[in-house]
Amino acid sequence: MKDKIKESYRQLIVDTGIEMLDKGITVGTWGNISARDPETDLVYISPSGMDYLSIKAKHVVVMDLNLNVIDGETEPSIEKHMHIAVFNTRKDVNAVVHTHPVYSSAFGTVEQPLPGISEDFIQIVGAEVQVARPYALPGTAELGETAVAGLGDNNAVLLPGHGALLVGTDMKMALKVSLVLEKNAQIYLYAKMLGGDIRAFKQNEIDFMQDFARNSYGKKNKGA
């Protein structure tokens, strides 16, 4: 198995951690990141409790889909159950990001689903993001189960009293989902303050936007 390990994936985890700090997606050592190499099904995950700025490629832990550590000189993130549970359930997902965002977490705290009120959210996150229920303690296999159930076919799920879990076909997309989720939560809260009715998208509009995102968006520019 060790001969299948790719340094580029280890570096991806290092670079993504720094990008998360730069974009203000997470603070301190909180949050964790993983990527699956679809060719080998090996998972590259951030180490437990290390500052993102001190993580080097050698600290990234390589695991298989049965939670076995294949290589790594540090402990994997305590949320390994949650990351691996997603990869075992969603074959379309190759990157998982877990964050502790402010605005989206407000919805998880009151256990209220976050409806998609912006087009970008509908396109890459889902029509309505759910809260993982019931509450499960961090680092437990139970949290993995509730997170996967709450995620469904969406690309984000809210973890009550904890944070959010974002997924994507690749790391670029998972990070984009993270930013769009937080932006949508912020807009929703400001819109509520304005006091008017928040316009809900109709099902045919949701279908149109999701179909566009899947089949047309950016396709013409690929390879150009």
Ligand SMILES: [Zn+2]
């Ligand atoms: Zn957490």
